[in-house]
Amino acid sequence: MEKKKFWSYENKLVTIFFFSIGFVFFDRLAINYLIPFIQQDIPITNTQIGMLGSALALTWAFAGPLGGLLSDKVKNKKLVLAIFIIAFSVVSLMHGLVESFALLLILRLLMGVLEGPITPITQSILAVESSEKRRGFNMGFTMNTGNAVFGSLLAPLIIVALATAFDWHTAFYLTIIPGLILSFFILKSVRNPKIETEVKDSSAVSNEKVGIKDVMGNRNIVLSIIIFSFFMIYMMAFQIFGPTFLVNYKQLPPSTMSLVMAAFGLGFAIFGMLVPAISDRIGRRPTGIIFGFLSIFTPLSLLFVDSVSLLLLFVFICSSGSGAAALYMSIIPAETVPLKFAGVAIGLTIGIAEIFGGVISPIISGIAADAFGLTAPLLISSSAAFLAFVFSIFIKETAPAKLAIKQEINTDDVVTEL
Template sequence: MEKRKLWSYENKLVIIFFFTIGFVFFDRLAINYLFPMISQDLGLNYTQLGLLGAALALTWSVSGPLGGFLSDKVKSKKAMLAILVLLFSLISLMHGLAQTFGMLFVLRLLMGIVEGPLIPQTQSILAMESSERRKGFNLGFTMNTSNALFGSILAPVLIVALANAFDWHTAFYLTIIPGLILSFFIFRTVKNPDPAQFHEMHSGKSTEKVKVKDVLKHRNIWLSIIVFSLVMTTLMAFQIFGPTYLVQAKGLSETTMSFVMAAFGVGYAIFGFLIPSISERTGRKPASLLSGLLLILVPLSIVFVDSVPLMMLLLFIGSAGSGVIGMSMSVIPVESVPLQYSGLAIGLTIGIGELFGGFLNPMINGALADTYGIQTPLFVAAGAAIIALLCTMFFKETAPSKVGTEQVQPSARQEEEQEVKSTVQV
């Protein structure tokens, strides 16, 4: 029988991109968990908190689609990835040197520029190199689970612990270490996708001729943009304003707050890959509907629940909403257009979603929080989740098991298929 290598190139990519994307979100979200300390040290208000989140999202929304376009055109994808990881790690370290709001604001703008292209790059490469039966799992695991583990579990616990042990400046200094390690492994391990294999995969999936400008004409693409913008509004309002709300309005300590936020992260890590994997059989649309419904619990639970254990339980359940985030951001867009446009499709979804959900949302919510109270952004988050749920009803099903578009090529990379075949034992 056939024996597949555990340490196959596909599995290597999944592991490397898991840590890469996870570290992107660790760096992106770290400032939210440290803001109660930073605001006290630098004298910042809620509007400035929103502006720091908006600054990164603004440049991310521009560099995301550009990165998606470049990921479809650039020759050495691995060199570009390694350089981007190194650059955002250096910028993260420089956060520790900031002494004013202006310095932090400029650094957030720069971080968005270099982090924006990373997700379209990694997800595009992974879509090309994944076997069809594992594509949903690979994309969901590297995007949602890594985001959750690093951004929503490790970030609040580790970054707050480091800041308590030393100070928030030192916590940022230490973020350079994993970035250096990841840059090395990306440059050493990642291969540039084989164009011949790529076009063969495409010809097996679709004969539709689509120009780049036609990507937005696909219903699922603009629906994904709308849904992702709304769920980004929910997620970012929760992640940006939630920690400060728990400390300043609920009266929790920074340590207790970090564990409450981590409860969401634990569920995010589990459901982030579980729901996309289940959707391989149930279909993307039913899984998105269930996930979108549970997402509504997230902002409401920390507003209306005072019991910390119950709050953590509800956040864990509500974290199943991470499924619709990953589905609308990468899985559905990738399956809705010919594969050579996958990078652009993901880049547009992320870029426009970041513009509304990541840029305008925290800016407006920061002003609303200063005017009406820190709880206001969380009510906005709940409303956005409800509208997103309604929009998911109009998705066109894309799961290969439901629409009968199983690709001719079943595995990750042609040369590895030949190696696998050679391991047939008598």
């Protein structure tokens, strides 16, 4: 039977979405590694660097929840997903044609519109199609590891190498090819899940109809939004200003900068799938607390470690904290509400977090960098990671395995009392 085969539909879906989300973040983060090259042709201040990050996050913030609603409503999800991937690939290619900051800013705004819906659509499909014992791993592997492998590991290596060998324009021109390939496989291999499908044994406590107000009124959803917002501040400040800090402040060559950022990407890639998988076994809450604590020290490593070899080691180890991001971005929200509303829950969490972490944070970090120096964004990054850690303590457990054990214990207690 299909379930006994490795190349089951579930594994096929995970593989396709791994590359899809990875490609999204490859395009989103590529510009961060190209800023030192772009600045040679287009004068860009630290504040404007922050504005470029905020522009994409602003439109992503609105497109994310809309993408979640769209995911829960439309029947042909795979067609919508393929269209969005082709569209943002074209816009990414157009980045290579710009000759001014204004045009670059406009393209970042448009990129956010087209990339925002992709994560809620893919994650809501996975929430329904995944077996409960693998839901954390599947969603973490596609979201965390896909993001990390392509956006944080391969992007700095490939993008910097292309920009060094040719120019920064060329680095944007090749993005249309993987977009077309991915769209083909999505249309060919992905099935449209039934909207009414509901996993009866889901950890969501109710099968009743709920609306956006009900979703937003849930304690775990509110906490997930707060925690993921701080995670976004931590990640954006680090990923946007980390490369510029290493090159312009620490005077490291671009090749060394790319290795340091790739070390973060490698750790994010490995721990991005291990941390959610661990949470399947020991629970979402303790996993988030333990690994979230390590995030605090990632930006501090750039500030206080001068040895390149030690810097690579510290950044790699501390990047394990980023593996907890998927817990609050998609896994916990999806498990908190009935699965047919997973798209809305995930979209709202991402959208609101993008406003604070993706829109406001980069601008503030950029202004702080111009006023106080490039160390300021990294201090902001570390502080945000600390606050995410504090709020993670108050999350209610949602992992199916842990809830099943708890229910079993409660049942035994009732039987004993009788």
